[in-house]
Amino acid sequence: MKFLSGCSIIKYTDYVKGKVNVMKLTYLGTAAAEGFxxxxxNCKYCIEARKLGGKNIRTRSQALINDDLLIDLPADTYMHFLQNGIEGDKIKYLLITHSHGDHLYAGELHMRQSPYSHDERSEKLEIYASRGAYDKITKTGFPKSVSLSAIGAYESVSLGKYTVTALPARHMAGDFANIYIIKGDKTLLYAHDTGFFYDEVFDFIEKQGIVFDMISLDCTNVDIHIPDSGTHMGFPNIERLIARLTDIGAINSDTKKIVNHFSHNGGPLHAFLEERASEYGCSVSYDGMSVEI
Ligand SMILES: [Zn+2]
Ligand SMILES: [Zn+2]
Ligand SMILES: [Zn+2]
Structure with a gap:
């Protein structure tokens, strides 16, 4: 049984007995809207990425927690499932951050019904979405095997073994875009797409006493300047964000810090990103990367 790939130091028997609690996040797509x-x-970065291939090929934004909680539903979902051996019918929960096309291709949901699918092992796919994403899915329509709820800022919901809390992203006016705290065996912050966090978000995290085991941060701009009032981030914003989260005790030296969601405009060739990210104690996501927390 393939349980936790690449985790030879954890014995399967220990895991089953609950001695070792781990959570796995797999990055399925790590680019901004246009892909990389x-x-x-035909810019110089895209030409180079096509030449180099490998970790320089980035598809649209999506991640999977363990094997049952999916985040976002881009048009690249189908290829992500094929490339990563994901059996879509097993997925129980789907969080949508916002309604931008690179995070939500609502028409895909029609495939979760007969005659397009049969014998799904999870009876329902439960979706929790930002208000804008909720409206988009409602307008497109969805089958009976899917349930849909909107989740707003600072609301929490229990999804099996997970507790998910939505925080407001600084991203898409009118959509009420979310970033998510996902608490399972560990606690992680999935923060795409967003600019620098609102003061209220820092206050909320501090008051709740949340300490993250992992944070995944928006790095769309890489080194292209964007003010903290902007709707994405680059390395200078991330540096300030890490300082602020450290200040309120939300992260520490044990917290895994990963940068993700890159635009071609920032020249996001993987080797360059790794060098830059290491200056801030961060790792760089790539398509297919699994992180055990
Ligand atoms: Zn995006
Ligand atoms: Zn380009
Ligand atoms: Zn977006």
Whole structure:
């Protein structure tokens, strides 16, 4: 039984007995909307990425927690499932951050019904979405095997062994875009897409006494300047964000810090990103990367 790939130091028997609690996040897509190399682009970075291949090929934003909680539903979902051996019918929960097309291709949900699918092992796919994403899915329609709820800022919901809390992203006016705290065996913050966090978000995290085992941060701009009032981040914003989260005790030297969601405009060649990210104690996501927390 393949349980925790690449985790030879944890004995399967210990895991079953609950001695070792781990949570796994797999990055399925790690680019901004246009992909990297970008779909119609001939810039020097995209040309180089096509040449180099490997970790330089980034598809649209999506992640999977363990094997049952999916985050976002881009048009690249189907290829992500094929490339990573994911059996979509097993997925129980789906969180949608916001309604931008690179995070939500609502039409895919129609495939979760007969005659397009049969014998799904999870009876329902429970979706929790930002208000804008909720409206988009409602408008597109969805089958009976899917349930849909909107989740707003600072609301929490229990999803089996997970507790998910939505925080407001600084991202998409009118959509009420979310970033998510996901608490299972460990606690992680999935913060895409967003600019620098609102003061109220820091206050909430501090008052709740939350300490993150892992944070995944928006790095769309890489080194292109964007003010903290902008709707994405780059390394300078991330440096300030890490300082602020450290200040309120929400992260510490044990917290895994990962940067993710890159635009071709920032020249996000993997080797370059790794070098830059290491200056802030961060790792760099790539398509197919699994992180055990
Ligand atoms: Zn995005
Ligand atoms: Zn390009
Ligand atoms: Zn977006």
């Amino acid at each position: 190399p970008a779909v119609f682009c």
